Amino acid sequence: MRAPRMVAVLAILALLAAACGGGGNDQSGAASSAITIAIGAEPTTLDPQVRDDGNERAVNDNIYETLMARDAAGELQPGLATAAPTRKGEETWEFKLRPDIKFSNGEPFNADAVVASVTRVIDPKFNSEQASFFSTITGATKVDDLTVNIETKGPDPLLPSRMYWMKMVPAQYSSDAAFADKPAGTGPYQLKEWGRGNQIVLEANPNYWGAKPQITQVTYKFVPEGGARMSGLLAGEYDLITNLLPEDVERAPKSAHLQGLEHPMIILNARGSITQDERVRQALNYAVDKQALASQLFGGLAKVDTCQILSPQMFGYNPDLQPYAYDPAKAKSLLQEAGAVGKQIELVGETGRWLKDAETIQAVAGFWQDAGLKVKVSNYDFDTYLKHLFQQPNRPDAIFVSSSNELLDADRQYSNYYAEGGSGTSNSDPELKRLVTEARTNIDEGSRLQQYQQAGKLACDKAYFTFLLNIEDIYGMSERLTWQPRVDAKLIVSGMSTAQS
Amino acid sequence: MGRFVVRRIAQGLLVVVGVTIMVFIFTRMVGDPAKTMLPLSASPEERAAFRHELGLDRPITEQFGDYIGDLASGDFGTSVWQRRPAIDAVLDALPNTFQLVLLAIAIAVVLGVPLGVLAALRPGGALDRTAVVLSLAGLSIPQFWLGLLLIIAFSVTLNMLPTAGMGTPAHLVLPTLTLAFPALGRIAMIVRSSMIDELNQQYVKTAKAKGMPRARVVGFHALRNASIPALTLTGWELIRALAGYSVVVETVFAWPGIGFLADQALNNQDLILLQAIVFVVAVMVVVINVVIDVLYRAVDPRIKLV
Numbered sequence: 001m002r003a004p005r006m007v008a009v010l011a012i013l014a015l016l017a018a019a020c021g022g023g024g025n026d027q028s029g030a031a032s033s034a035i036t037i038a039i040g041a042e043p044t045t046l047d048p049q050v051r052d053d054g055n056e057r058a059v060n061d062n063i064y065e066t067l068m069a070r071d072a073a074g075e076l077q078p079g080l081a082t083a084a085p086t087r088k089g090e091e092t093w094e095f096k097l098r099p100d101i102k103f104s105n106g107e108p109f110n111a112d113a114v115v116a117s118v119t120r121v122i123d124p125k126f127n128s129e130q131a132s133f134f135s136t137i138t139g140a141t142k143v144d145d146l147t148v149n150i151e152t153k154g155p156d157p158l159l160p161s162r163m164y165w166m167k168m169v170p171a172q173y174s175s176d177a178a179f180a181d182k183p184a185g186t187g188p189y190q191l192k193e194w195g196r197g198n199q200i201v202l203e204a205n206p207n208y209w210g211a212k213p214q215i216t217q218v219t220y221k222f223v224p225e226g227g228a229r230m231s232g233l234l235a236g237e238y239d240l241i242t243n244l245l246p247e248d249v250e251r252a253p254k255s256a257h258l259q260g261l262e263h264p265m266i267i268l269n270a271r272g273s274i275t276q277d278e279r280v281r282q283a284l285n286y287a288v289d290k291q292a293l294a295s296q297l298f299g300g301l302a303k304v305d306t307c308q309i310l311s312p313q314m315f316g317y318n319p320d321l322q323p324y325a326y327d328p329a330k331a332k333s334l335l336q337e338a339g340a341v342g343k344q345i346e347l348v349g350e351t352g353r354w355l356k357d358a359e360t361i362q363a364v365a366g367f368w369q370d371a372g373l374k375v376k377v378s379n380y381d382f383d384t385y386l387k388h389l390f391q392q393p394n395r396p397d398a399i400f401v402s403s404s405n406e407l408l409d410a411d412r413q414y415s416n417y418y419a420e421g422g423s424g425t426s427n428s429d430p431e432l433k434r435l436v437t438e439a440r441t442n443i444d445e446g447s448r449l450q451q452y453q454q455a456g457k458l459a460c461d462k463a464y465f466t467f468l469l470n471i472e473d474i475y476g477m478s479e480r481l482t483w484q485p486r487v488d489a490k491l492i493v494s495g496m497s498t499a500q501s
Numbered sequence: 502m503g504r505f506v507v508r509r510i511a512q513g514l515l516v517v518v519g520v521t522i523m524v525f526i527f528t529r530m531v532g533d534p535a536k537t538m539l540p541l542s543a544s545p546e547e548r549a550a551f552r553h554e555l556g557l558d559r560p561i562t563e564q565f566g567d568y569i570g571d572l573a574s575g576d577f578g579t580s581v582w583q584r585r586p587a588i589d590a591v592l593d594a595l596p597n598t599f600q601l602v603l604l605a606i607a608i609a610v611v612l613g614v615p616l617g618v619l620a621a622l623r624p625g626g627a628l629d630r631t632a633v634v635l636s637l638a639g640l641s642i643p644q645f646w647l648g649l650l651l652i653i654a655f656s657v658t659l660n661m662l663p664t665a666g667m668g669t670p671a672h673l674v675l676p677t678l679t680l681a682f683p684a685l686g687r688i689a690m691i692v693r694s695s696m697i698d699e700l701n702q703q704y705v706k707t708a709k710a711k712g713m714p715r716a717r718v719v720g721f722h723a724l725r726n727a728s729i730p731a732l733t734l735t736g737w738e739l740i741r742a743l744a745g746y747s748v749v750v751e752t753v754f755a756w757p758g759i760g761f762l763a764d765q766a767l768n769n770q771d772l773i774l775l776q777a778i779v780f781v782v783a784v785m786v787v788v789i790n791v792v793i794d795v796l797y798r799a800v801d802p803r804i805k806l807v
Contacts, residue, residue, distance in 0.1 A: 038665075041765060042757070044583040051584075127554060129539065132547055197597060197757030198668045223665045223755045224765070227649060232664040235656040383770070386536040390545075423545070 033498055034217035035239040035481060037491060038229045042197065042222040047180040048167035049121040052129035054242075054489075059200055059220055061490045063104075064167035064185035067095055067114070068160050072495065074313035074408055074487035076160055080109060080168055080186065085160055087443065088149060091138075093159045097146040101209045105184035107170040111142035116171035118150060133165045133407065155441045157448055161315075161407045188213050188494040197222075202493070213494035233476045239498070240483070240491070243355070244476040246299030252476035257301050258485040260473035263309040264360055264402040266347070266466040267417065270427035273397045274345060279338040281463035284345075284398070285324035287331035287371035288364055294469055297356050297363065301474055305467040307460035309403050309413055313487045316410025316439075316452030321460050323467065331371040344374040349400040350385035355471060361400050364466065395426045398466070406488065410452040411440055418459055427464045509794055513787035520783040524776050525568055529561065534581055534770040555581060555773075568776075577777040582769040587777035591759060595781070597667060598751070598758030602742040605677045609684035610735055616685075617692025617731070618724060624697060632689050639686025644746055648679040648753035665755035676754040680746060684738040691734050695727040702726075729801055736793035743789075744782050 039058045045051060048060040069079030078084060080101065085093040101109040118140035121128050136156045141149045152159060170184055183191055188210065189202040200220040204213055221238065223229045229241040230248050249255045268275045268284060275281055294302040307321040335341050345368065349361035358379065365375040378396075380388065388396050401424060405412045416422040419436035420429065432455055439451035459465065473489050483496040535551040552558045556567070571578060577588040620632040655675060656664040663672050699705060700723055708718045747760030755761065759778055766774040 044585075124550070132539075195668070196593060198666060221666050221755070222757070225665075225752060225755065228652070228665045228753060228755060231649075231652045231657050235652075235660055235664050237656075237664060383533060383536060386533075390536070 033215050034219065035215055035493070035496065035498060036219045036221060036237060037240045037493075038221045038223045038232055038238040039242065040222070040224050043200070045180040046183040046191065046194070046200075047169075047174075048183070048185070049117070049126070049128050049130065049169060049174075050180070052133075055222075058242075058491045059202070060167065060183070060185075061187075062189040062202060062218070062493050063183050063187045063191065064169070065187045066164050066167055067097075068164040070164055070408070070486075070488055072484055072486045076164060076408075079164070081163075085150070085163070090155050090443075091152050093150050093152070093156075094143070095148050095150065095163070097148065098209070099146055101186050102207060103170040103173070103184045103186055104190040104205055104207070105170060105173050107172055107184070109168065109170075109186050110145045111148045112171040113168055114148040114150075115140045115142050116174060117166065117168045120169065120174060121166060130165065134162055137162065155443050157439075157441070157443050157445070158407065158409055158411055161409050165407060189218065192217070211494075214497040215493050218493045230476065233478065236478065238476075239478040239481040240496075241476040242473075242491070244474040245355075246297075246301045246474060248476065249299065249301070249474060253479045254477040254481070255474060256477060256483065256485050257472040257474045258487065259303055259311060259313075260471055260489060261311055261314075261404045261406070261408070261487070262354070262402055262471045262473075263305060263311070263404070264354060264357070264400065264468050264471065265305070265309055266364065266468065267395075267399045267401060267424060267426045268463065268465060269395045269397050270429070270462070270464055271395065274338070274340045274343050275397050277338045277340065278462060279334045280340045281466075282324070283331040283334035283338070283340075283371060284368060284466045285331075285463050286327040286334065288367045288466060288468070289326040290323060290468055291326065293360060293363055297359050298469070298471060301472040302469040303472070305470050307467050308456040309417065309465070309467070310405070310410055310456065311470055311487070314405060314408045314410060316414070316449060316456065318453040318456040320453075321456060324463070328367075328371060335372050341372040342374065344376055345397045346376045346378060347398045347400065348378050348380065348385065348388045348396040350382050351379050353382055354402040357400065357402065360468065364400075364468070390423055399426075402471075408488065410455075411436075414452065414455055415440065418455055418464070427462070429458065429462065429464070432458050432462075432464075505798070506791070506795060509791045513791055516787050517780070517783050521569075521572065521776075521780055524779045524783075525565055528772040528775055529564075533557070534772060572780070577780070578773040580766075580771055580774040580777075582766065582771040582774060587774045588781075590762060590774060591777050591781050594757060594759045594762045597756065598743065598747050598760060601673065601676055601680060601751070601756060601758060602739065602747060604673065605680035605742060606684060606735065606739050608677065608681040609688050609738060610731075612681075613685045613688030614692050614728075614731060617689040618696055618719065618727075620689065620693040621696035621700065621727075622719070629693070632693060636686030636690040639683035642682075644679055644683065644749045645753050647682060648675065648750060651675045651679060652753075667756055672756075676750050676756050679753070680742055680750045683746075684742065687738065688731055688734055692727060692731050695730050696723060699723040699727045725800070729797065732796060732800060733793060736789055739789055740786050743785055 039055050041055045043056040043059055045056065046060060048064045066079050067081040069077050071077055080098055081095045082098055083096060085095045088094045097110065097114065103109060118137060120126055121130060122134050122137050136152045138151045138153055143149055150159060168186065173179055173184055181194065188205055188208045190205045192201040192203040194200050202218045204216045223232060226243060226245060232238045233241050233252060244252060244255055268281045270276060270281065290304040294300060294304055304323050307323050308318055310317045347361060347365055349357065351358040361377060365377045368375045389399055389401060403413050403417065414436045417424040419425060419433045420427060435451045435455040439448045442448040442451065473485055475485055477483065480499045481496060486492060534555065535548045535557065539548060539551060556564060577586065579585065580587040580590050583590050616632050620629040623629060652664050652675060655662045662674050666672060705718055705723055708722060747758055748764055751758045751761035752764050759782065763775065763778045766778060
């Protein structure tokens, strides 16, 4: 087609588009305090106790509240409770509740609501995907209208953190069939409209007990494809998108990033094969240039892990640990000493589940190869990959995993990956197991912290993992939006504001 | 004709049964939702309970028996991911796909047929060459890429159309064009070549010799015969768009139809929902095929119906 014709065709298309009403930019006027957020998929329910996925959370975190909350830096604070809970005996925590709070359907928030919320979410018949967060809780009892006891199986130091994850639902209405579509919470926002397949709109809750948010309306659009989210941001349709790719940071109108909770790492098998030798495991750590991974794969938006899979904001983080330096010569000599040079190591991975997973696995394999090993990378689909991850006897030599921790407490990761018996654990270290198991039920915060820090040091010294990176959460934002991302990656709209003209 | 229709429907039902069995087998091979749907930290007991809940711990023959029994009574099972009857999720998404696909195919036919006819009238002319290029482009440009190009041009650069989602007529424009483009090219090409054939037939020459106006010869006699292959192709384009291309286009534009739903069901390892989607799509494909066969006969009674 000759150029003038092409122009004509484009012009016709443009006219057709204009005739259809424009539509791209419906947020005109800087004074408007309505924003649009693009999330990965439409929530399948707005019942806050059923699912455990980011899309449901993105919306419900603004409608519902919890007894304990966290500030943007991750500090645990009272939410719907007036203060941190007090212990009443080995297995009971007592919460005092804020008075005069109502759910948006008019039901009071009181001890009955807390008992109903706890009983509902732990009921096996309810089959909540969040159950693993609350597995230690056995029940709740009303003491008076504003006092509730929560009971656990044995001492549970994590209970306050668990209650940061458990959303409070109204006692009566939560058993109504309409609840999943028409939510009623105590939070700063309430549902205005759910156009299935199209959008969810929240508006400010006029009766909210706390400070009034500046944003009066928020619209959620559902866009799974990263490129499409970025296009929408560039076209001015969205004010906030999540999971911006590091390479798109420059192109986005504005971006924000923050050291997040995600830790890609490699579990080394300390129970068999060549990785049984501590020197080999250490060599695998010295061999990898983690700084290069951070700067080249993640555009600098990742930090080298400090020899532990915890972020600094998490309880149990050990500030004294240092990463294994990049020292290829040392790696080679350690491998030589262990007689492992030229031997084969299998690195099991998957593709597409986590940001830059395949690239990270390839890069690590390259570094290991350079150190003198034969590396066989086995990239599986996620299901087959999980079979390898969860397989207890005959675990793979090395398996890539990315670990996150929404409770911000070492227990969740250490019991899974550090202590023998955990679904991702590849060591049989009795001392490590003792520390993690004892910390699990240790109510004394000081000694519990020490136990986790010791566990962290032990796992680092013994190199049970090839520690890699702590990835930052990256968000794309419109020019007019002001927001500081949160450590827990929650999209709390009451913490956002728009520029006013 | 009546016998023919009954026979076609019976054959269609057989196809649906075959597809149903295959879908059951394939979805069981996809993987274990108890692993992928629960968090990495879920305990083996939680996983076992989840499998039990879904009935995945029972012998495969038993699962199959129940599956067929439930299907026969119209029960497609409960979607694990959406936690509601799978068929409800499919029926919610279906109108959105129809809206997109029917509009796209209509555009392809309305623009493709005249383009093919005009191209055939002067083979080798400018219009003919344009049609050939368009059709080649339609065949060779991957749809996701075309979709992204349109987004960059009309949404990001010109800021005229929304990039994703549905709601206003403007939301329809880009996904419809993306879906219509390859079909338009193919329809134009088939109309062009069958038109060229028809125009060389003796009856056309006779009609012209008798002094029948050219427009009538081309538009009525020749086009009627040339439209038979185009009709089949249109049916195929419908099937292609419904059963395949909609997945790509709906994903690029976050258009909440069945293609988008299938993509998400797969990501969430929701076997029950996938089964329902494939079943419904299979039924649609069969129905479209039967309708096309019947239309075929209506357009050209010479066609033997077996």
